[in-house]
Amino acid sequence: xxxxxxxxxxxxxxxxxxxxxxxxxxxxxxxxxxxxxxxxxxxxxxxxxxxxxxxxxxxxxxxxxxxxxxxxxxxxxxxxxxxxxxxxxxxxxxxxxxxxxxxxxxxxxxxxxxxxxxxxxxxxxxxxxxxxxxxxxxxxxxxxxxxxxxxxxxxxxxxxxxxxxxxxxxxxxxxxxxxxxxxxxxxxxxxxxxxxxxxxxxxxxxxxxxxxxxxxxxxxxxxxxxxxxxxxxxxxxxxxxxxxxxxxxxxxxxxxxxxxxxxxxxxxxxxxxxxxxxxxxxxxxxxxxxxxxxxxxxxxxxxxxxxxxxxxx
Amino acid sequence: xxxxxxxxxxxxxxxxxxxxxxxxxxxxxxxxxxxxxxxxxxxxxxxxxxxxxxxxxxxxxxxxxxxxxxxxxxxxxxxxxxxxxxxxxxxxxxxxxxxxxxxxxxxxxxxxxxxxxxxxxxxxxxxxxxxxxxxxxxxxxxxxxxxxxxxxxxxxxxxxxxxxxxxxxxxxxxxxxxxxxxxxxxxxxxxxxxxxxxxxxxxxxxxxxxxxxxxxxxxxxxxxxxxxxxxxxxxxxxxxxxxxxxxxxxxxxxxxxxxxxxxxxxxxxxxxxxxxxxxxxxxxxxxxxxxxxxxxxxxxxxxxxxxxxxxxxxxxxxxxxxxxxxxxxxxxxxxxxxxxxxxxxxxxxxxxxxxxxxxxxxxxxxxxxxxxxxxxxxxxxxxxxxxxxxxxxxxxxxxxxxxxxxxxxxxxxxxxxxxxxxxxxxxxxxxx
Numbered sequence: 219x220x221x222x223x224x225x226x227x228x229x230x231x232x233x234x235x236x237x238x239x240x241x242x243x244x245x246x247x248x249x250x251x252x253x254x255x256x257x258x259x260x261x262x263x264x265x266x267x268x269x270x271x272x273x274x275x276x277x278x279x280x281x282x283x284x285x286x287x288x289x290x291x292x293x294x295x296x297x298x299x300x301x302x303x304x305x306x307x308x309x310x311x312x313x314x315x316x317x318x319x320x321x322x323x324x325x326x327x328x329x330x331x332x333x334x335x336x337x338x339x340x341x342x343x344x345x346x347x348x349x350x351x352x353x354x355x356x357x358x359x360x361x362x363x364x365x366x367x368x369x370x371x372x373x374x375x376x377x378x379x380x381x382x383x384x385x386x387x388x389x390x391x392x393x394x395x396x397x398x399x400x401x402x403x404x405x406x407x408x409x410x411x412x413x414x415x416x417x418x419x420x421x422x423x424x425x426x427x428x429x430x431x432x433x434x435x436x437x438x439x440x441x442x443x444x445x446x447x448x449x450x451x452x453x454x455x456x457x458x459x460x461x462x463x464x465x466x467x468x469x470x471x472x473x474x475x476x477x478x479x480x481x482x483x484x485x486x487x488x489x490x491x492x493x494x495x496x497x498x499x500x501x502x503x504x505x506x507x508x509x510x511x512x513x514x515x516x517x518x519x520x521x522x523x524x525x526x527x528x529x530x531x
Numbered sequence: 532x533x534x535x536x537x538x539x540x541x542x543x544x545x546x547x548x549x550x551x552x553x554x555x556x557x558x559x560x561x562x563x564x565x566x567x568x569x570x571x572x573x574x575x576x577x578x579x580x581x582x583x584x585x586x587x588x589x590x591x592x593x594x595x596x597x598x599x600x601x602x603x604x605x606x607x608x609x610x611x612x613x614x615x616x617x618x619x620x621x622x623x624x625x626x627x628x629x630x631x632x633x634x635x636x637x638x639x640x641x642x643x644x645x646x647x648x649x650x651x652x653x654x655x656x657x658x659x660x661x662x663x664x665x666x667x668x669x670x671x672x673x674x675x676x677x678x679x680x681x682x683x684x685x686x687x688x689x690x691x692x693x694x695x696x697x698x699x700x701x702x703x704x705x706x707x708x709x710x711x712x713x714x715x716x717x718x719x720x721x722x723x724x725x726x727x728x729x730x731x732x733x734x735x736x737x738x739x740x741x742x743x744x745x746x747x748x749x750x751x752x753x754x755x756x757x758x759x760x761x762x763x764x765x766x767x768x769x770x771x772x773x774x775x776x777x778x779x780x781x782x783x784x785x786x787x788x789x790x791x792x793x794x795x796x797x798x799x800x801x802x803x804x805x806x807x808x809x810x811x812x813x814x815x816x817x818x819x820x821x822x823x824x825x826x827x828x829x830x831x832x833x834x835x836x837x838x839x840x841x842x843x844x845x846x847x848x849x850x851x852x853x854x855x856x857x858x859x860x861x862x863x864x865x866x867x868x869x870x871x872x873x874x875x876x877x878x879x880x881x882x883x884x885x886x887x888x889x890x891x892x893x894x895x896x897x898x899x900x901x902x903x904x905x906x907x908x909x910x911x912x913x914x915x916x917x918x919x920x921x922x923x924x925x926x927x928x929x930x931x932x933x934x935x936x937x938x939x940x941x942x943x944x945x946x947x948x949x950x951x952x953x954x955x956x957x958x959x960x961x962x963x
Binding site for chain 2: 409410411426450451452453454455457458461462
């Protein structure tokens with residue numbers, strides 16, 4: 219087994235090209251398992267996985283749950299509603315309680331940036347970041363990369379346009395890091411109100427027009443725009459946002475003819491993406507969901523098995 | 532029959548080319564073919580109307596970047612049509628109308644309404660400014676992209692300042708992408724909130740509460756910082772104090788893309804004119820002291836202040852025939868913009884070239900209007916001025932539908948005697 223020198227997956231930052239390639243290769247194998255009739259293996263039999271979700275999530279949580287179960291682990295879900303969580307101390311208290319139950323991996327989602335890293339310092343098992351605030355969402359970036367690699371055969375030297383609410387998006391940050399690490403060209407396309415300051419130095423070319431930003435793109439990655447950010451605060455209105463930044467057939471024409479259309483979900487149809495595009499031939503949004511399970515299987519397997527075999531990071 | 536016009540033997544002042552010479556202007560089909568000395572020897576279009584304008588001055592039609600109208604919602608005070616007649620009489624060929632109407636111009640359909648009404652009824656060019664925030668309440672930004680496509684030339688919160696710095700930052704950041712200029716008045720929310728005139732000795736004697744200078748300067752400094760942060764194009768619509776002009780100059784040195792304007796009232800009147808509670812002199816910002824006025828004429832002369840506006844704001848008896856503190860702010864000014872500005876020429880404080888620049892070329896540049904120049908190929912918006920005609924602005928002669936002028940029965944020297952919009956005569960004060 220190839221060596222993976224990390225105990226946790228807290229972010230894409232810190233992963234080398236080799237690390238990422240290893241995870242993606244292994245995820246390719248996991249896809250095969252998911253497509254068999256017999257989907258259960260015994261790779262992680264006897265190990266315990268706890269999904270600790272401080273932020274409501276249906277798809278990510280079920281994706282992690284399924285990944286663990288297909289590897290034969292015992293999976294427990296803990297949804298901690300935001301209202302009952304106060305601040306740092308409670309987060310750590312919860313973690314220490316769970317730690318006493320001897321889990322082998324903790325999958326954590328939290329609304330605060332850095333929450334997963336904080337937990338990782340306190341518990342004795344592996345931690346997988348399933349999204350921390352506006353910081354990172356590494357498994358999403360990995361599943362996006364897997365989807366692209368399977369469709370395009372490579373990640374290097376392709377042009378990926380990430381469009382929409384980059385400012386609030388952990389998905390965008392993880393994707394920018396991963397795609398740069400793999401040698402892709404990353405663009406961000408958004409109104410300036412939805413871009414973080416210093417974006418030009420984050421490894422992305424900045425565009426404010428879809429037509430220019432999508433020109434010759436191999437991949438168009440749309441981001442979700444939260445409802446509360448539409449009415450006059452970050453953008454004036456839904457109709458103006460859709461007019462300038464919503465992906466429709468007209469705007470998609472600027473991209474390459476075989477460009478992939480991606481979205482991390484859940485989608486706002488008619489806000490950031492037109493239905494005809496979301497359901498159209500270029501859309502790989504459903505494949506992304508399938509790859510999500512595979513990538514999470516690969517991550518869990520890699521972390522837990524290298525923990526037993528390799529030296530600890 | 533060609534649609535052409537020749538104005539002969541006049542002094543042509545065109546700040547867009549830094550040109551000041553005796554010459555001829557040739558216009559055909561609404562467009563300037565030639566304007567200057569060389570045009571004198573040029574052949575005239577056949578069948579052209581030729582006018583000898585010996586002793587007169589021609590300048591690019593004036594552009595007034597801050598005009599309040601009553602339409603829609605307050606047509607009894609001023610309609611787009613009546614404002615356009617007042618403008619034509621004052622030598623103004625383009626106006627930017629403020630969104631402070633009822634309803635507020637914060638939607639595409641309303642921008643289109645202003646444009647359609649202007650197209651059907653106005654004698655001059657009318658450019659709508661759209662609201663920066665919905666209902667002008669300073670909270671949610673409007674659809675800059677769509678409004679701009681519909682024809683809004685800039686975004687402003689009209690008479691109402693924006694207090695929320697976060698809203699301002701986002702609006703400026705967003706506007707930058709659409710190349711939209713944000714034009715704002717600054718007035719602190721609390722400081723001098725109940726003030727009705729310049730704070731100082733005079734206000735104290737009159738028993739009126741004052742607006743301190745800082746009420747203008749503090750939010751202006753704040754806006755300029757945000758303009759620097761966001762790199763937006765910011766226009767301080769109506770400054771009244773030398774400290775404000777200094778703040779603009781300093782922000783420019785820091786690299787901010789900022790410009791500013793002043794109302795003609797603040798260049799030619801001072802707080803003493805209020806006399807015994809004359810409400811037509813109740814303005815926002817308030818008229819300041821004489822030292823401030825003099826300093827502002829200097830700032831205009833040296834170019835720190837970019838443009839002069841009329842800040843035409845028609846008010847009727849219902850809002851002006853009240854105790855001073857209860858009366859509305861504002862004065863009409865389209866007809867007196869040029870004559871009052873010419874006082875600064877006659878008393879030698881501001882060169883005529885700079886004056887015309889501030890009244891025409893510069894505002895057209897700032898707001899991206901097709902105006903402010905007499906270059907060949909430009910639209911033939913021309914104001915012909917008699918610099919030396921003495922006259923009296925009598926109440927009966929006021930063209931504007933509202934009569935709240937601070938210049939009632941004022942004596943002026945010089946006025947527009949003919950106003951052309953796209954080569955068409957829209958006003959002629961006396962036979963040419």
